[in-house]
């Protein structure tokens with residue numbers, strides 16, 4: 219995954235189904251960061267991520283030995299190199315950016331050029347000379363689906379995976395849990411500070427330059443609210459900040475999922491608060507993926523990659539935090555009835571819009587007023 223730029227939003231849509239993407243715009247917005255080694259290094263330094271993929275490949279060599287492999291979005295080439303080292307006969311390593319040149323150099327310097335073929339191009343446009351036994355890819359964005367790279371994996375699978383083929387990873391899940399966090403106060407104060415500063419600016423502009431700009435106050439306020447209060451945050455939460463049972467929002471079988479399955483995520487979830495006298499400050503979202511092979515050709519050792527809050531094994535994905543202003547006093551045994559909706563942003567199909575609704579019933583049986591809030595994942 220990566221924190222790609224989103225400055226110039228010009229993606230068009232075809233009436234609510236999968237967006238039609240202007241490739242040049244997508245390249246400028248999304249792929250640009252992946253062309254830099256510093257960014258690949260960030261992912262290559264994530265030990266949880268690296269160990270999971272390394273173990274998935276080397277503890278399941280039977281899936282690779284003598285087989286053909288496709289690495290979707292090879293980046294530096296690391297997964298293709300491991301696949302070759304695990305005994306693959308041929309590895310096609312597809313990468314959209316110029317990073318393909320570095321991958322090619324890395325493959326050669328590791329003496330694997332006879333096995334790994336690096337192909338520079340979009341997965342959607344590339345033609346392979348044969349179908350493959352394994353598709354390996356690290357496609358996961360923040361909260362799993364940001365970046366929408368799974369679409370490219372689905373496209374690759376439908377075109378190039380043999381009917382007996384295996385997906386690495388094979389399964390994915392999104393999780394959501396109620397959390398407490400001091401960030402709720404920080405962001406509220408930052409927003410207040412920004413508005414105080416705006417009012418000082420208005421006075422100053424009027425006094426010094428004779429122009430009254432107060433007509434813009436509502437627009438500035440909306441901008442600041444969006445920035446400070448309605449945009450989800452990247453955070454590595456401490457497990458103690460999770461104050462209730464985590465619930466599964468979405469389960470994906472990578473062998474069968476379609477783009478339609480991941481386009482609009484809808485879920486009704488329940489959770490129970492398990493901390494006494496605390497504040498419900500929002501929700502934390504994360505994901506896990508599993509490497510299980512396929513039913514008829516299972517993994518010898520199943521591997522899990524989780525991005526759940528963890529003090530020792532945090533990942534560069536962290537968690538996505540959706541804050542509630544103001545926070546709500548809750549206590550052990552309070553029931554949460556949560557509705558979750560996530561759609562792609564209209565202006566950029568790789569970003570997301572989330573709507574979270576919640577009804578809380580206190581352990582006494584008394585209901586609290588329900589609420590609903592919209593967020594942007596940027």
Ligand SMILES: C[S@@+](CC[C@H](N)C(=O)[O-])C[C@H]1O[C@@H](n2cnc3c(N)ncnc32)[C@H](O)[C@@H]1O
Nearest residue numbers: 219252291292293312313314339340341356370
């Ligand atoms: C999250 S990185 C993973 C890189 C590498 N596989 C690894 O695990 O370190 C995803 C890579 O996929 C590439 N990518 C994303 N979508 C692609 C597509 N449709 N076709 C080709 N490459 C793509 C990106 O440029 C990026 O280098």
